Amino acid sequence: MSTRQRRPAKPYRRPRKDPVRILAFEALRAVDERDAYANLVLPPLLRKAREKGPEAGGLDGRDAALATELVYGTLRRQGTYDAIIAECVDRPLREVDPPVLDVLSLGAHQLLGTRIPGHAAVSSTVELARVVLGDGRAKFVNAVLRRITAHDLDGWLDIVAPPYDDDPEEHLALRHAHPRWIVSALWDALGPAGNSRAGIEALLAADNERPEVTLVARPGRATVEELLTGEAEPGRWSPYAVRLAEGGDPGALDAVREGRAGVQDEGSQLVALALANVPLEGPDSRWLDACAGPGGKAALLGALAAGRGATLLAAEKQQHRARLVARSLAGNPGPYAVVTADGTRPAWAPGTFDRVLVDVPCTGLGALRRRPEARWRRTPEDVPGFAPLQRGLLREALAAVRVGGVVGYVTCSPHPAETRAVVDDVLGEGAKGGPAAERIDAREQVPPLPGLGDGPDVQLWPHLHGTDAMYLALLRRTA
């Protein structure tokens, strides 16, 4: 008889529940399954978990910051992580169940994009997999993550990305986690002055940084000084901007709660201010914001208009967004009205307004740093998809302004097909019987910003100006 005894089976151990990873996973699932936006899904999840508190399986402030970084970082670099994970599984990625892929991406981000030690990244992800996927699939997750630990991010990029000289766009796409077509479009948009390798790399890297929170002190309603609490600093360019320090909470400020100040990117402030600053001959009493929702620029224009005795009409096609505009203008010290209206079928007589802002719907390629998943959802077909609406809105904005008045055409995309091409086309229609207009040098209506190029339009950039990549063309109606 053998004296060898069978080793006793390892006792079953319940998986450890880590509230940070579980919450991050839930947020990724919502983004994936429901096409939700991370910046909308995450705050309520975090709020609930913080109310519970760490003792009851919820989160404290540091946990919440880690969960945010895990979700944003994983989503932002999704394309790169997919390419790496694809090297580590023995079947096409589309055959891996989406929840498994989310867990793998979360693990890949911890291993390759954070300072979390490798063993902790693997074990916490495997524990997460045991909780949300079950023990069988957790084994698969463990095996894949162990393969990923073979290299750091640079090592993996050397494997999955072609050398720059062989294929610059694909190289940058993988290295900076942008779809190739967006790298290509941004590179074109940078124009001759900025489209060096260093320029595009700086832009792509800036898209991967979390933007700081910027406030606007609505003129006549709040002052920059009253917002400069703690480590907050004045803005770089806008006289009404305040930059909050990391972790600063806008909701803690009275002026923000009372609507006298708001959260607004400095680029958005600059384009609204530029439109308001253009010198006009003749009356200057009727202003229109033709695409006002959710109302950030309308609130700034409303405050400026009030200071000059002008009236603002804020129009928005979607009723629920028009309600947001009304909320953001509430308490405006001067006369204003908010209407639900289609800017392509205007409810106002031609030539009614002295200044018109038309901040058109667009791909949002200039605000990728705010919406981590957006770059992977957009497709090249979206760009021509917006074209008829952008042209229609600009055409009607020109019809709405009086001769001598001014229109500001704005996008939060730098894509040439959404910016210059739209303006060129609509201006060209002037010769065929449409309202005639000419470009004004928009650079003269903004502070002396670096890298504005030959103009006359203004293109702002995250890597040069710390703003979203907003585009502004100013057009004066001539006939």
Ligand SMILES: C[S@@+](CC[C@H](N)C(=O)[O-])C[C@H]1O[C@@H](n2cnc3c(N)ncnc32)[C@H](O)[C@@H]1O
């Ligand atoms: C880029 S957003 C404007 C952002 C806004 N100016 C701000 O600063 O908060 C474009 C807005 O245009 C609205 N919109 C889309 N089609 C429209 C139309 N035909 N007429 C008026 N508004 C429209 C969208 O619902 C969206 O709210």
